[in-house]
Amino acid sequence: MFAYLLKRLVGLVPTLLLVAVFVFGFVHLLPGDPARLAAGVDATPETVELVRRDLGLDQPLHLQFVRFFTHALQGDFGHSIRTKRPVADEIGERFAPTFWLTVAAMGWSVLLGLVLGIASAVWRNRWPDRAGMSLAISGISFPPFALGMLLMQVFSVQLGWLPTVGADSWKHYILPSLTLGAGVAAVMARFTRSSFIDILKEDYVRTARAKGLDEARVVFKHGLRNALIPVVTMMGLQFGFLLGGSIVVEVVFNWPGMGRLLIDAVEMRDYPVMQALVLLFSLEFILINLVVDVLYAVINPTIRFQ
Structure with missing residues (x-):
């Protein structure tokens, strides 16, 4: 039984990696610009670009994914764009x-x-x-x-x-x-x-x-x-x-x-x-x-x- 449990727990990592790939791709295919939403409708293009750079959205997608997944393995899911609070705190309050x-x-x-x-x-x-x-x-x-x-x-x-x-x-x-x-x-x-x-x-x-x-x-x-x-x-x-x-x-x-x-x-x-x-x-x-x-x-x- 212990060997079975250990095998299943080890199998979590590739499964979550596959899920993370699909989730990351799906989220970034959604219409709308999060930098524009975070900056506000009246923000200038320069301000929107600064927000995009601050959020890391100006980097290539593969680099964004690597950063997201490596941080997620450490329990760090970043900060909410909407509230600027750690994502872990946001989810912890709602769980x-x-x-x-x-x-x-x-x-x-x-x-x-x-x-x-x-x-x-x-x-x-x-x-x-x-x-x-x-x-x-x-x-x-x-x-x-x-x-x-x-x-x-x-x-x-x-x-x-x-x-x-x-x-x-x-x-x-x-x-x-x-x-x-x-x-x-x-x-x-x-x-x-x-x-x-x-x-x-x-x-x-x-x-x-x-x-x-x-x-x-x-x-x-x-x-x-x-x-x-x-x-x-x-x-x-x-x-x-x-x-x-x-x-x-x-x-x-x-x-x-x-x-x-x-x-x-x-x-x-x-x-x-x-x-x-x-x-x-x-x-x-x-x-x-x-x-x-x-x-x-x-x-x-x-x-x-x-």
Whole structure:
């Protein structure tokens, strides 16, 4: 296991290098001049050129990339063009709100998804199955921005129960987490149902029932652990998607997180912030996949990595 972990961690560097190349190229292909935006619309061409030289944008692209990647390996992502602050500080302030919003959304959505999926599999083709899958399809089909605005209209504007924007208290997390986790709960429910249906057809499940074990013990002791392996994979991927893809929800609720920071950076062509955020999202996915692989061995001890 240690050798496997070490091999995966060493493989981070070439993977991140490849991601950095694509990110750097994509960012510099975006229309707009960051030097002009930083200098202001009324700046003279001489001032814009001075700003461009100060930002290092007057150098050839390959030299800009080498400087960016070598500094990034040392944890230095430069300074934001928009705020002049270190990029690490900008991201550090925004990471916690996004992380805890993701944890809140993931917590309730996984729990609800597992319950709906197990119930739908146990009572297949009966009313719990039809009700659960109808709810799941609704969660997948409803766009997050529309769901967020609907929740705000009902619970904030009309009823006045919950705040609409900000992240100052636990109440601020309710509506954004419901909006962000609705799609995840739907995917988890459908995926869990499919996995459980396959497990309940296995011979060892039929043997357990033939021994006279009650249905609850068959489902949770003999079925749940084996069905969790593909479900854990989906949980890991969904957590990565939530952590890196909460942009729409953060914009709707004006959430002070990394998604909102990325939108602001794109609008201002803030190259250092955009590059650092995309690299961070990529690193998150790689580490989450590694954690998921390790969890396989925890859930099923028969699995061994070679």
